Amino acid sequence: MNNLLILPLIIPLLTGIILILFREQIKVQKWLSAIAMILTIGVSIQLVQTVSLKGIQTLRLGGWEPPFGIILVADMFAALLVATASIVGLCCILFAFRSIGIERERFYFYPFMLFLITGVSGSFLTGDIFNLFVCFEVMLISSYVLIVLGGTKEQLRESLKYVLINIVSSIFFVISVAYLYAVTGTLNMADLSLIVSEIMTQATSGQQGLVLIIALLFLFVFSLKAGLFLYFWLPGSYSAPPTAIAAIFGGLLTKVGVYAIFRTFSLIFYQQPEITHQLIAWLAGMTMIIGVLGAVAHWDVRKILAYNVVAAVGFIMFGFAIFTTVAIEGAIFYLIHDMIVKALLFLLGGAMIAIAGTSNLKEMGGLIKNHPGLGWMFFIAALALAGVPPLSGFIGKLLIIQGGLDAGFYWLTGISLLSSLLILYSVIKIFMNGFWREQKLRREEEKASFKGLALPCALLILLSIALGLGAEWVYGDYISEAAHTLMNPSIYIDAVSPVKE
Amino acid sequence: MEIIMSLVVGVLFTVGVYLILTKSLLRIILGTAILSHGAHLLLLTMAGLKTGNPPLLPDDLSGGNVGAYTDPLPQALILTAIVISFGVTAFFFVLAYRAYKELGTDDMDQLRGNDDE
Numbered sequence: 001m002n003n004l005l006i007l008p009l010i011i012p013l014l015t016g017i018i019l020i021l022f023r024e025q026i027k028v029q030k031w032l033s034a035i036a037m038i039l040t041i042g043v044s045i046q047l048v049q050t051v052s053l054k055g056i057q058t059l060r061l062g063g064w065e066p067p068f069g070i071i072l073v074a075d076m077f078a079a080l081l082v083a084t085a086s087i088v089g090l091c092c093i094l095f096a097f098r099s100i101g102i103e104r105e106r107f108y109f110y111p112f113m114l115f116l117i118t119g120v121s122g123s124f125l126t127g128d129i130f131n132l133f134v135c136f137e138v139m140l141i142s143s144y145v146l147i148v149l150g151g152t153k154e155q156l157r158e159s160l161k162y163v164l165i166n167i168v169s170s171i172f173f174v175i176s177v178a179y180l181y182a183v184t185g186t187l188n189m190a191d192l193s194l195i196v197s198e199i200m201t202q203a204t205s206g207q208q209g210l211v212l213i214i215a216l217l218f219l220f221v222f223s224l225k226a227g228l229f230l231y232f233w234l235p236g237s238y239s240a241p242p243t244a245i246a247a248i249f250g251g252l253l254t255k256v257g258v259y260a261i262f263r264t265f266s267l268i269f270y271q272q273p274e275i276t277h278q279l280i281a282w283l284a285g286m287t288m289i290i291g292v293l294g295a296v297a298h299w300d301v302r303k304i305l306a307y308n309v310v311a312a313v314g315f316i317m318f319g320f321a322i323f324t325t326v327a328i329e330g331a332i333f334y335l336i337h338d339m340i341v342k343a344l345l346f347l348l349g350g351a352m353i354a355i356a357g358t359s360n361l362k363e364m365g366g367l368i369k370n371h372p373g374l375g376w377m378f379f380i381a382a383l384a385l386a387g388v389p390p391l392s393g394f395i396g397k398l399l400i401i402q403g404g405l406d407a408g409f410y411w412l413t414g415i416s417l418l419s420s421l422l423i424l425y426s427v428i429k430i431f432m433n434g435f436w437r438e439q440k441l442r443r444e445e446e447k448a449s450f451k452g453l454a455l456p457c458a459l460l461i462l463l464s465i466a467l468g469l470g471a472e473w474v475y476g477d478y479i480s481e482a483a484h485t486l487m488n489p490s491i492y493i494d495a496v497s498p499v500k501e
Numbered sequence: 502m503e504i505i506m507s508l509v510v511g512v513l514f515t516v517g518v519y520l521i522l523t524k525s526l527l528r529i530i531l532g533t534a535i536l537s538h539g540a541h542l543l544l545l546t547m548a549g550l551k552t553g554n555p556p557l558l559p560d561d562l563s564g565g566n567v568g569a570y571t572d573p574l575p576q577a578l579i580l581t582a583i584v585i586s587f588g589v590t591a592f593f594f595v596l597a598y599r600a601y602k603e604l605g606t607d608d609m610d611q612l613r614g615n616d617d618e
Contacts, residue, residue, distance in 0.1 A: 130578055134581065137589075141588065141589065151599060153603055156596070156599060156600040157600065159596060160526070163589070163592070163593055164529060164593075168536070170589075171533070171536050171537055171539075171540045171586075174540040174541070174543075174544060175540050175544075178544040178548075179547060181544075181547060182548065187574075
């Protein structure tokens, strides 16, 4: 029992509710939301430390013994993701201070950002499958509002599709929960894990097939949220909203789907890896191919970055599907790296678009003359994304590829290496066309300045460099423990179930 | 009883999917509403439709006359799912109204957009 667990949810939620009262006082909104996010980062780092020292932390809401009440569980994986998500959230909010504009700020922009972060943290920390659904909805409804806030034609058109897709996937989530409840009679994840493995070991019960179908339904639901192969809604939706919103979407939203797949398929449905994990592996392979094809084909900065999100989801899921300790460690490292770097790239790309006044690369050029800081930050971020050694993307990729080769996934490992190359090509294409070549705009013709936007980008890039340079420390103390817990569900179950007397 | 309910849910899903695949935005929203009805009914059905008392404890517990009850958990889940889908549907309707006023069409084919904007 540890009340620390609820703080990453409570702080943004309460602040968001209070901010509804201060609609016209933009200064108050900015200060309060920044302070709330800094506090959230503080408590989530504290949570990571506590989990690292004392093992998995649980909080039984209402004091009921599991499996009867709702329980919050923070293992190392969830705690690390909460910390990363709150840092990314702070940087996006800081970026919004100078870029989002008074009109959106007056219509509850900051409260919805905070509600979004509440939903994301809640999804990471919950230990109950229906509560996961509710946290998903908290996150999604905030994202519906954020994607359409401002009401431009493009936003309206894309949000119609985004809302429809997510309503359908939420309905399928409810259906999957219904089937799972009918077979097992419980909603608590640890309890589900026990009952499902009991069903799978009884040869006579004849319910193995049913459990497999339910597992595939969950895979369908979470793939739709994560953009794993079912990515078709993603490029359009992520190109429509303003930069700060697109960055928090690119950094956090798909990653929650990825987390849900990690959690359900390592804790609940881990008994038939020859079917489920093979399927995830091939879906991941196709996702990587589709993602890089889209990233290479487009000449629009936002589209390129959106397809990069798809490719990275494929890569992370490939690491998960290998399902060896090494590959899971790689996937967790890459997931954390990718949350930071994707948000960073969206922010930098958004700054480029704001300055140039267009998102078409063919109409940009020579931005480095007036904005060397932006240019070199983008360059470092591009190299980090592709996985060049001193930066943060390298270790994760190395571990996943090592795990893939050890487990005999030669084709998929080849695809993932090739996709790294093409991802590097796609972001360097932005760099070379946007920052090099002859200058298209004189300083006075530029539509915006990079001043004031640099701070959040610099924070994220320093974090990315630190994650790369301090990889041994992060890996040894935190990532390996997270992977150890994921690979051994009994640790999680023991932490959740009531203490035997 | 469960079999009949399953058939009903199946019909609701068929109609919902058919409506979602049509062109008109309003029909799509009606489709999502019907789909969510199907999901809620399914949740109720899958938890078992055994006959039993409503999940309320009698005032007088001393006699030990606590009979069989229907499962209260799925009812709570359905209530949660209903209010969530109600909120989302209301948002979706207003979104569709705004989109119709701004874009001047409710035909999904014309809402495709292109890369040049």
